[in-house]
Amino acid sequence: MEDVDCVIVGAGISGLITARRLADAGVSAMVFDKGRSVGGRLATRRIGEARLDHGAQFMTARSESFATQLEDWQQRGLADIWCHGFESDDGHPRWIGMNGMNSLAKDLAEGIDVRTDHRVFSTTWDRGKWSVTCDDAQTVTASTLVLTAPIPQSFSFVFETVETLPRELWSADHDRTIALLAALDGPSALTGSGARHEPSDDIAFVVDHAVKGISPIPAITMNTSPEWSDLFWDAPNDEIEAALSELISPFLGSAHVVEQQVKKWRFATPRATWSTPCWSDNDFQLVVAGDAFGGPRVEGAFLSGVAAAETITGWCTQRR
Ligand SMILES: Cc1cc2nc3c(=O)[nH]c(=O)nc-3n(C[C@H](O)[C@H](O)[C@H](O)COP(=O)(O)OP(=O)(O)OC[C@H]3O[C@@H](n4cnc5c(N)ncnc54)[C@H](O)[C@@H]3O)c2cc1C
Incomplete structure (x- = not known):
């Protein structure tokens, strides 16, 4: 021992x-x-050529x-x-x-x-x-x-x-977060810093990692709000993915999602x-x-x- x-x-x-x-x-x-x-x-995480942070995005x-x-x-x-x-x-x-x-x-x-x-x-x-x-x-x-x-x-x-x-x-207790990670086939609609950080009822944070400077190709992480995450936590995967696809669409511009993954953080943030x-x-x-x-x-x-x-x-x- x-x-x-x-x-x-x-x-x-x-x-x-x-x-x-x-x-x-x-x-x-x-x-x-x-x-x-x-x-x-x-x-x-890597999705094909894309590199995405899917927990903390910055410090x-x-x-x-x-x-x-x-x-x-x-x-x-x-x-x-x-x-x-x-x-x-x-x-x-x-x-x-x-x-x-x-x-x-x-x-x-x-x-x-x-x-x-x-x-x-x-x-x-x-x-x-x-x-x-x-x-x-x-x-x-x-x-x-x-x-x-x-x-x-x-x-x-x-x-x-x-x-x-x-x-x-x-x-x-902790808030939960459901995150969508999506590799794109072209530039997203996220310009400037490449992130939107205006928490809404549904979304907490969205970032394009190509604009952020860590991914060779456009790739978005979208963190949903604690309320949205609670609502969908136990839903079937196909229902979660369909709802996330709808949420992410305004950030895609003319690009399309080529591959996506869902990550659930049960203990995302201590309250x-x-x-x-x-x-x-x-x-x-x-x-x-x-x-x-x-x-x-x-x-x-x-x-x-x-x-x-x-x-x-x-x-x-x-x-x-
Ligand atoms: C989606 C999301 C977005 C965030 N965004 C930001 C941000 O932009 N900026 C910021 O500053 N912070 C952000 N945070 C918060 C930040 O990530 C955390 O505060 C920080 O990383 C916590 O570090 P930690 O070491 O306390 O815990 P953790 O990183 O959770 O480490 C705990 C470790 O314990 C391990 N573990 C658990 N149970 C066991 C076991 N039984 N045996 C062995 N190992 C075990 C886990 O695997 C884990 O690796 C975010 C968090 C999430 C989830």
Whole structure:
């Protein structure tokens, strides 16, 4: 059985930055993710030649810490400023991953022990050690456990063990998002920045990735609103696709959809933000982090992961 200082559940940006900062501090960490790739909601997909982000579309930086990360990515050609506003220039930079948002997660994962395709199935706490078991029956032990999956997904691992978990934390719910990804045979009607960000009853955000600068051919991601997504969540796929085709038509101009895919995000956006950047319990050596703590954005998730790492390095210093 492998033993590490820290097991991290979730290789989204919060889990990855926690692992990176722990590695910098000499704390060994192993990260598990149920997905085929790292990144979680920093997600990029290919449809033929097209490249489309289908989770987070851009990032903003209000904190020095995240601004420093963005500048590092920019210097290495991995991220850049897309625009300073969608309908008009508000002077506030929107950043993107130059090879898609997922490539930034891959960059953070470099040199970290990340095991993808590993769904954490259960955790147990016994005499100061966590045992973490995955669905392939692999078990790893660790002094410290970090949970960065969306809270409803983290809940089952610890609710029977850790009686100090605040009840309000676990009742926090998430908005859902149904997204349409469509590769086109010509330029879309989305000009300027290539995005429409005027939330309506049906649509939250629409972007053409060729105009955004990450796809060699026109390709649209359309994120529907939480209300629309709730309405269609359990509908048959052909009904969802027909309704999405109608919604996307004003953005196509004279182009046609050559191939499309539907992506459903069950835990797209936490409805509330917890009052501290992560939740921790020293007795159980447990940290819970993610965008439900730092705020429902890439930057919020990043800052929560940084706070998780600082909490753990603080515990390590106390122990020495
Ligand atoms: C459609 C959409 C559009 C968005 N647009 C923007 C935007 O434009 N700008 C912005 O700043 N933010 C945006 N966001 C929000 C942003 O993507 C998130 O806030 C951020 O990526 C969350 O990171 P995280 O690490 O907290 O969680 P996640 O990225 O969700 O990472 C959690 C990880 O845990 C893994 N996991 C779950 N359960 C298990 C398990 N049992 N075992 C192992 N692994 C598990 C998941 O596979 C996932 O990879 C958007 C989100 C969505 C869904």
